[in-house]
Amino acid sequence: MKYAIVEISGRQFWIETGKYYDLNRIPTELEKEIILNRVLLANNDGEILxxxxxxxxxxxxxxxLEHLRGRKTIVYKMRPKKKTRKKQGHRQDLTRVLIEEIKIN
Structure with a gap:
């Protein structure tokens, strides 16, 4: 089994070929190839680097593959005894990336 642990936008992902992952928004066009070079660990059928x-x-x-928005997160703030309430929603901008190949030289 071939996999890699990659750092993308400050987060670490366990990545396998043929699967897609939702990452923070990457400002590029659709169907464009990207190269991820911040690889922390790689496993090539038992050989761990x-x-x-x-x-x-x-x-x-x-x-x-596409640019999308994540699920809505509700942010609710309330100050007790002041009758102050604030309800906000947030949706994170995401990019769906299909991993095509893990190339080990």
């Missing part, structure tokens, strides 16, 4: 902090020999190739 660990970076210090990143692996220079491993690249992850993906394709942007």
């Amino acid at each position: 660990i970076g210090k902090p990143y692996l220079d020999s491993v690249k992850v190739k993906g394709k942007i």
Whole structure:
């Protein structure tokens, strides 16, 4: 099984080929190829490579499928005994990326 742990926009993801992941918004066009080069760990059928902090020999190739918005999160603030209430909603902008290949040199 081939997988990699990649850092994207300040978060770490366990990535496998053929699957798609929802990441924070990446400002590029649809159907465009992207290269993820901040690979922290890679597993090539039992051979584990660990970076210090990143692996220079491993690249992850993906394709942007769509831009979407996440589920709504409700933010509710209330001050007791003051009759002050504030209700807000937030939807995060996301990008869906299909992982096509994990290339280990």
